[in-house]
Amino acid sequence: MLQLIFERMSQLRNYLDTGFSERSWNQATDLARSGEALMQVQGTWVNGEFSAHGLVPGQDYDCFRFPDTQGMMLLNSDQFILFKDYPAEPETRDMFVSTLISIDLQRDLNIAGGAAPARVDVPRDQFNACGQQAINDMRADNMRRTIMGSIAMGNAHPAPVKNALYQVITDHLMGRISNTQAVTRVESIITAAPRP
Numbered sequence: 001m002l003q004l005i006f007e008r009m010s011q012l013r014n015y016l017d018t019g020f021s022e023r024s025w026n027q028a029t030d031l032a033r034s035g036e037a038l039m040q041v042q043g044t045w046v047n048g049e050f051s052a053h054g055l056v057p058g059q060d061y062d063c064f065r066f067p068d069t070q071g072m073m074l075l076n077s078d079q080f081i082l083f084k085d086y087p088a089e090p091e092t093r094d095m096f097v098s099t100l101i102s103i104d105l106q107r108d109l110n111i112a113g114g115a116a117p118a119r120v121d122v123p124r125d126q127f128n129a130c131g132q133q134a135i136n137d138m139r140a141d142n143m144r145r146t147i148m149g150s151i152a153m154g155n156a157h158p159a160p161v162k163n164a165l166y167q168v169i170t171d172h173l174m175g176r177i178s179n180t181q182a183v184t185r186v187e188s189i190i191t192a193a194p195r196p
Contacts, residue, residue: 002182002183002186002187003179003180003183006172006179006182006183007179008067008068009169009172009173010172010179012041013173013175015038016173017037021174025042025046026049028040028042029042029046029049029050032046032061033049033050033053033055033061041066043076043115044063044114044115044116044130044131044134045113045114045115046114047063047114047128047130047131047134048111048112048113048114048115049114050114051111051112051114051128052112056128057128057129057130058129062130063129063130063133063134065137071140071141071144071146072141072144072146072147072148073137073138073141073146073147073148074147074148074149074150074152075147075148075149075150075155076150076152076153076155077118077153077155080097080100082096082097101118101119103119103121103122103123106118106119106122107122107123107126110122110127110131111126111127111128111131114130114131114134115134116131116134116135116137116138116139117135120139120142122135124136151165151166157193158193158194161189161190161193161194164189165186165189168182168185168186168189169182
């Protein structure tokens with residue numbers, strides 16, 4: 001499987017322009033939005049960016065799952081930690097948490113941001129087509145137990161493992177190492193990773 005993943009990345013390398021590594025995700029999104037780029041491989045938050053510019057899914061752009069990722073999802077999630085001994089009244093903390101997880105905030109925030117709500121009971125009807133697709137995908141993948149924590153947000157591995165994997169992926173994408181070398185390095189990193 002790893003060999004196939006790196007083979008696909010080698011094919012994608014041919015479609016990248018010379019300035020790709022210098023851009024932030026939203027600069028790349030602007031290129032796609034303005035028609036200077038054909039497509040962007042990114043998370044659902046790009047839907048929020050396109051919507052903020054008045055673009056409509058199915059008319060101005062479309063959202064697709066990356067090939068061979070149907071039926072599974074990588075999860076990036078904002079996380080809030082409330083310490084027990086923080087000098088805030090319990091009522092204030094409870095109100096804060098209740099507001100964060102409320103149906104109204106989850107709906108409005110995720111319509112604006114392009115993500116799927118953390119709650120499964122948020123109505124989908126006000127989300128655009130890409131937002132509804134993200135919600136449907138997340139709920140189906142959750143039922144199948146195929147949602148995985150993303151390396152990007154530190155949900156899957158500790159920082160040293162994440163950084164080592166990033167280095168392999170970067171070296172491979174830049175053409176500095178072969179598919180086989182990338183597979184060998186990833187296997188070594190995962191084998192040496194600390195177990196919980």
